[in-house]
Each structure stands twice: as C-alpha cells, then as structure tokens.
Amino acid sequence: MKYLFGPIVSRRLGVSLGVDILPPKTCNLNCIYCEVGSTTSLTNTIAEYSPTEEIIRELDEYLASRPAIDSITFSGSGEPTIHSGIGKIIRHLVKNYPAYKVSVLTNGTLLWKKEIREALSPAHLVLPSLDAASEKAFRKINAPEKSLDINKIIDGLEIFCREFSGEVWLEIFISPGINDTDEEIQLLISAVKKIKPHKVQLNSLDRPGTIKGLIKEPLEKMEYIRKTMTQAGIEHVEITGHYDKTSAEHAIPFTAENLKDIIERRPQTLEDILAAFDINRNDLEKQLQLFIDRGIIHTEDQDRGRFYVLNKK
Ligand code: SF4
Known part of the structure; x- marks a missing residue:
C-alpha cells in the first residue's frame, strides 16, 4: 500500500486506517516532538503532492472488503491540509463508506x-x-514556516469550531520549560476559551522526537495543568493515555512488511506492536532482532520504554 497504513490501534481513535497523502516529510511546521522526523520540505504551498485519484483508488481497493475498522484517519508524513485534494477524498469517503468515521489529524x-x-x-x-499561544513558544516548539502567525491560527481555529458540525478535539503538546510556565498556560487557556473545542487533550512526549534530550512532562505537572484549565472553566480536559483496546478481531495480519510499515510511520514499543498484531512476544522479538541485524531499525530508550525506530537511509 502506497498511501494507506495500518490499521493501527490508536489511543484516541480506536482501530484506525491511516491515510498518508504527503511525501515524507512535507509540512508547514517542524515540531520538536514530531514522530515522523524533521521536516525536509517546509512549505505552506497548497498543492497536489500525490495524485488524488490514485489515493482514492487505493482506498476503494482496500475498503471493498469492508474491513473491521473504526476510523479512516488522515495523518502521516506531514500536514494533510496542504494537499489540494483532501476535500475531494473526504467527500468520497463520507459518501461511499458511511459506516466509517472520517477523522483528520x-x-x-x-x-x-x-x-x-x-x-x-x-x-x-x-x-x-x-501547542502555544505566544509567538515565542510557537516558534520554539513548532518552528513554523515564516509566514505563519499564531494569532491568525487561533482565529482560524475559532471560526472552524463555530462552523463545523462534527467534533473537534484540540491537542496540546506540553513541553517542559517551553509551554508549561504559568504565563504560557494562561495564554493557552485564553485561546482555548475563545476556540471552544469539544475536548482538550493534553499530551507529552510519547515517542522519540526530532531533537535529542527532549523530555516528557511529569504526570504531576500534567495533572496541575489539567486542573488549572478546568478551574478556569474549560470543560473536558483530559490527559491522553495509552489506548489499550486490543482484540484478535481487530489485529492486523502479521507480516514483515506490515511490521516495517508501522515502524516507518512512527517509532513503536514492543507493547505498541503487540497491541496492533496478532503475534506472540517471542516471534515478534525474533523478527525485530532480524531487522536490527539487517540494519533496518535501531532501538532508542525513552521514559515509556524501548522504542524500535527505522534507520534513515
Ligand atoms: S507533528 Fe505534525 S505538524 Fe508538527 S512537524 Fe510533525 S507532521 Fe508537521
């Protein structure tokens, strides 16, 4: 599959088929925590980065068997809204596959x-x-394309939430020493109150980011930020945790290619992979070791455990 990946068991979306409509790594930000790696093409230009009709064809082929998935999710190697065909693909999915939820990261x-x-x-x-409501923190965490302006972005989010008939879950990535100060949190609170999403999800480093030495926000501080937001009148603020829904019915067939595919999209722990595949631990460890021996992947130790990461070519 060229544009589809998974399905993967996602913490937020259940069993989710990923749609990746951009070549790696095309984005208008270069976030320090990006799981896909550093942005190699930093651009704000809206264009047809991959052929829209080819993406639709691949989706049709995959969905023809009516797979047991919860969501078809746009995510992957960059920012999907800079692809000029995203609207056409979403309309096609909503019209022809009403049983599935269409989600956009x-x-x-x-x-x-x-x-x-x-x-x-x-x-x-x-x-x-x-992730930030001040220009300074925005530049530090998200390293945006130079024409982007944080106030304009917040205004856009506000208008979108007002107009959109579906659900909007706003994710805030908390990075120690950058956007976790009382001043930055108060600015974020003002922005969220203006935007009015259905839900706010606080996240912190879960997988290796793009820069070394990046650390995860301690849980106590995450709790403090959640409480501060709730006390300021923001409803439905949650700290995103690991998604633990696993069932053989949803498991992806285990093949070396599928394994490489999910590691290529995002670094994975052994537990992440076991949740996605119907395979026993021993067999999985053997396959991972084989990948390491062949120079396909390497490991990186983080708070959440040992991650398997694809080697750069
Ligand atoms: S986290 Fe998302 S927005 Fe940030 S650089 Fe990666 S793909 Fe782009």
Whole structure:
C-alpha cells in the first residue's frame, strides 16, 4: 500500500486506517516532538503532492472488503491540509463508506482559510493541535514556516469550531520549560476559551522526537495543568493515555512488511506492536532482532520504554 497504513490501534481513535497523502516529510511546521522526523520540505504551498485519484483508488481497493475498522484517519508524513485534494477524498469517503468515521489529524495552522475549512467540513472528527499561544513558544516548539502567525491560527481555529458540525478535539503538546510556565498556560487557556473545542487533550512526549534530550512532562505537572484549565472553566480536559483496546478481531495480519510499515510511520514499543498484531512476544522479538541485524531499525530508550525506530537511509 502506497498511501494507506495500518490499521493501527490508536489511543484516541480506536482501530484506525491511516491515510498518508504527503511525501515524507512535507509540512508547514517542524515540531520538536514530531514522530515522523524533521521536516525536509517546509512549505505552506497548497498543492497536489500525490495524485488524488490514485489515493482514492487505493482506498476503494482496500475498503471493498469492508474491513473491521473504526476510523479512516488522515495523518502521516506531514500536514494533510496542504494537499489540494483532501476535500475531494473526504467527500468520497463520507459518501461511499458511511459506516466509517472520517477523522483528520491536522496542525490547524490553515483553518483561517475558507477553502480549508470547507474541505474538512464533511469529516466527522477533526483533531487540530495548538501547542502555544505566544509567538515565542510557537516558534520554539513548532518552528513554523515564516509566514505563519499564531494569532491568525487561533482565529482560524475559532471560526472552524463555530462552523463545523462534527467534533473537534484540540491537542496540546506540553513541553517542559517551553509551554508549561504559568504565563504560557494562561495564554493557552485564553485561546482555548475563545476556540471552544469539544475536548482538550493534553499530551507529552510519547515517542522519540526530532531533537535529542527532549523530555516528557511529569504526570504531576500534567495533572496541575489539567486542573488549572478546568478551574478556569474549560470543560473536558483530559490527559491522553495509552489506548489499550486490543482484540484478535481487530489485529492486523502479521507480516514483515506490515511490521516495517508501522515502524516507518512512527517509532513503536514492543507493547505498541503487540497491541496492533496478532503475534506472540517471542516471534515478534525474533523478527525485530532480524531487522536490527539487517540494519533496518535501531532501538532508542525513552521514559515509556524501548522504542524500535527505522534507520534513515
Ligand atoms: S505538524 Fe505534525 S507532521 Fe508537521 S512537524 Fe508538527 S507533528 Fe510533525
């Protein structure tokens, strides 16, 4: 599969078929925590980065067997809203596969553009991120393309939430020493109160980011931020945890190619992989060791455990 990956068991979306419509790594941000790696093409240009009809064809082929999935999710190697065909693909899915939820993971930076809001409007769930409400923290965490302006982005998120008929879950990635100060949290609170998403999800480093030495926010501080937001009148603030729904019915057939595919999309722990595949631990460890011996992957130790990471070519 060229544009599809998984399905993977996602913490937030259940069993999710990923749709990756951009070549790696094309984005208008270069976030320090990006699981896909550093942005190699930093651009704000909206264009057809991969052929829209080819993506639709691959989706049709895959969905013809009516697989047991919860969500078809736009995510992957960059920011999906800079692909000019995203609206057409979403409309096609909503019209022809009504049994599935269509979700879009976006950095939310272009929602001030009417055509982007219209493109996303038929989706069921949009998960934008907003990690900072000050220009200084925005530049530090998200390293944006130079024309992006944080106030304009917040305005765009507000308009989108007002117009959109589906659900909006706003994700905030907390990074120690950058956006976890009382001052930054108060600015974020003002922005969230203006945007009014259905849910706020606080996240911190879960997998290796793009820079060395990046650390995860301690749980106590995450709890403090959640409480501060709740006390300020923001409803439905949660700390995202590990998604633990696993069942053989949802497991992906285990092949070396599928294994490499999910590690290529994101670094994975052994437990992440076991949740996604119907395979026993011993067999999985053997296959991972084989990948290491062949120089395909390496390991990196983080708070959450040992991650298997694809080697760069
Ligand atoms: S917006 Fe998403 S894809 Fe782009 S750099 Fe940030 S985390 Fe990575």
